[in-house]
Amino acid sequence: MGQIAGSTHSSPDRVLIVDDHSLVRDGLRSLFVDAFPACTILEADCLERAVRTLTDEGDVDLVLLDLNIPDVSHLSGLEALRDKFPATPVVMVSGVTDRKTVRDALAAGAAGFVPKSLKRAAIIDALMQVLSGEIFMPELEGDDSGAAEEDLIRTRVASLTPQQRVVLGHLVAGRLNKQIAHELDVSMTTIKAHVSAILQKMNVFSRTQAVIMAGKINFKA
Incomplete structure (x- = not known):
């Protein structure tokens, strides 16, 4: 994980959870209720509904997007949200955590990549880092997180x-x-x-x- 800015953590006012599994949405919702009780939580079970929600509801502080939802292919959902709502941070949430997928998502503009296998406290910490302006990159076995972050930055500058x-x-x-x-x-x-x-x-x-x-x-x- 790498810090992009040294600003203090802030609590989100509104977040959008995008996942086609209701149990996953319920789990993430309960996490936000515990960690950010004043936060308004919006939900969508596909990209189409996510886009409609963001269009109708206006700005949100954070979008949590599952990598594999029915109407997207790999990172197409992330790319669509970054294109339509460039000022909204999008965090990928996935059970797939291979190095290439993580780096491709971050290079495509994700503000973080959160494995579903992380414990609740670790997920909250990851989201707090993103809300404070950092990019959250999970630790991957055999990976040098410092070098990985530099590679990510160079990709974006390029x-x-x-x-x-x-x-x-x-x-x-x-x-x-x-x-x-x-x-x-x-x-x-x-x-x-x-x-x-x-x-x-x-x-x-x-x-x-x-x-x-x-x-x-x-x-x-």
Whole structure:
């Protein structure tokens, strides 16, 4: 697991649990009721209902998405939610925990990957980490979690366009949008668009998180 930001833990106001097994949804619901009693819990048993719920209900703080639900294929559910609701953290919850699946999910923009085999306290801790701006990566046998996190970050940075990499370099240097716009001789609107795209591609929700993530791999534009 790797910390992407040092912000304090916060309790979610609303979460969406997406799983086609009612027993799993009940288990996750009870976990949230115990850990976050004030949280409103929404449920969906397929991707179609999840999208409808997010569209109708508005923003949620967290989506817990099962890897294998009837109307998705592998990571297509994650990819659809990231595309339609890029500002919403999506945590994969699955009984499948092979290294490739975990890394592919995180590279595709998941904010975490939580094995169903984890104990309740460990699941709560994982969700708290995600809510505080971290990426939760489970410990896998024979895996170097530090190296795995760096690989994940490099994959996300590699998805940036050359211009976005330049803007990220300026963010890392601590420059404000107006300073970057002046340096690159472009409009503030252009810089804001680049910053928004950077945050989305790096699956972070603030400039600070993007800078901290880039610092972990000593990013140079």
